[in-house]
Amino acid sequence: MNTPARRLDPITERAIDWLVRLDSGSATAEDRSAFEAWLDADPRHRNAWQTISGLLHQPIATLREAESHLPGQRRAARLALTTPQRRKALRNSAVALLLMSLGGYALNRQHPLGTLAADLHTATGERRQVQLADGSTLVLNARSAVDVEYSASMRLLRLRKGEILIHTAPDPARPLVVQTLHGQAHALGTRFSVRQLDTHSELAVLEHRVQLTATSGAQQVFDAGSTARFDGTRIQPLAASATIHAAWADGQLDVRDQPLGEVVNALRPYKRGHLRVSPQAAALRVYGVFPLDDPDATLLSLAETQPIAIRRYGALVTLIEHRSESE
The missing domain is CATH 2.60.120.1440 (Jelly Rolls)
Incomplete structure (x- = not known):
């Protein structure tokens, strides 16, 4: 039987985006009305919001299992949770994954667990x-x-x-x-x-x-x-x-005036960790040929030519934001 792989689904990503906007200090009344409409549109939206907004109050015991597979994850999570700067980063990103059954997530990022029966x-x-x-x-x-x-x-x-x-x-x-x-x-x-x-x-x-x-x-x-x-x-x-x-069959990512979001999507299968790109950064246009087999080198190359900031939290989470968002 095929077991679905656990991953950050689009509804959860949207909940994180709402968390960013509402916590930015510049949310308008129209933003809050739109947020309420999004919550009411589908019960899954409210469930995702309750999960994401409540993460700071959840235990981090599941990190112990991840620690045995990828040392350093518990320390990275503690930094994300305990320092003001990293706490802010948690709210602005998918670092929440470190608290969402991270042990299973770490294994799934090595090999998609739902495809082993194929x-x-x-x-x-x-x-x-x-x-x-x-x-x-x-x-x-x-x-x-x-x-x-x-x-x-x-x-x-x-x-x-x-x-x-x-x-x-x-x-x-x-x-x-x-x-x-x-x-x-x-x-x-x-x-x-x-x-x-x-x-x-x-x-x-x-x-x-x-x-x-x-x-x-x-x-x-x-x-x-x-x-x-x-x-x-x-x-x-x-x-x-x-x-x-x-x-891709030749190990290359050939990009001709495509959004950065599409480039990140192409890199995700080659990155042993979650790649999260903000909507503002995802809209940037990219042109070039990059190596798929070295996604970290590709990200560094993009950072040299695009106005983006790359933040890493342990081996499992990489955040890509527009530089204006991280200033």
């Missing part, structure tokens, strides 16, 4: 190339998982998490299909990559053609060089180059 899977910072039984070549990005289901009539790859690149071996009698939560990519004699995210999946066609079918039934064929996203109901062509999109 036929093929990779750990944090690991890429893996596999030759399948039919002669096809499969490359898994870091923190990815896929199930391989071959039958007499079809070659099915179920992408559970992350991203894969497939070089399809010819077999006219058995089409090769990659299935995600949002639809299917049907290979038409080709080499292509598929990425599954929470809200949508993405396709990059490197050779020949691929037919996309969303779960709604919508279909569209894409030629070599094309990229697209599909979210279950519709298919949307993208402007990005397929070669740039799949540069």
Whole structure:
């Protein structure tokens, strides 16, 4: 049975953002009204808010387990909690993770616990190339998982998490299909990559053609060089180059005028710790080619060219903020 990996979900991240705004000293009446509307919009919002806002009153006994795996975490948490400057940083960031069953979180950051039952899977910072039984070549990005289901009539790859690149071996009698939560990519004699995210999946066609079918039934064929996203109901062509999109297979992050938030998303599978970027910093535009296998070096390079401040709390939490937020 597949056990979901514990992680900081989007609702929790939004709760942290509200904590930042309301605790900034400059929150307006409109901000507070918007916050109340957000709380009332979904019971999960209020639950996340109660968890985040109450963290300072929770025990840190769970840190003892994390200490046995990553020494220094208890000391980092104490600093975050006991000094005024670090207490402020806690309220401005995801350092709260140190108090949210940190032992399990630390293990999950080494290897996604929810993907261990998959036929093929990779750990944090690991890429893996596999030759399948039919002669096809499969490359898994870091923190990815896929199930391989071959039958007499079809070659099915179920992408559970992350991203894969497939070089399809010819077999006219058995089409090769990659299935995600949002639809299917049907290979038409080709080499292509598929990425599954929470809200949508993405396709990059490197050779020949691929037919996309969303779960709604919508279909569209894409030629070599094309990229697209599909979210279950519709298919949307993208402007990005397929070669740039799949540069991860060569260990590179090729960025062409993209938001820093997207760059951080690409680095997360390679970082053994939580990367948190503030909304203001996430909006910065980035251009360049960076090494995926050394995310710390990439972050330092970004800090030299972007107005950002990087704060680290032990090995598990890295915060990226706009310099104006940390002054």
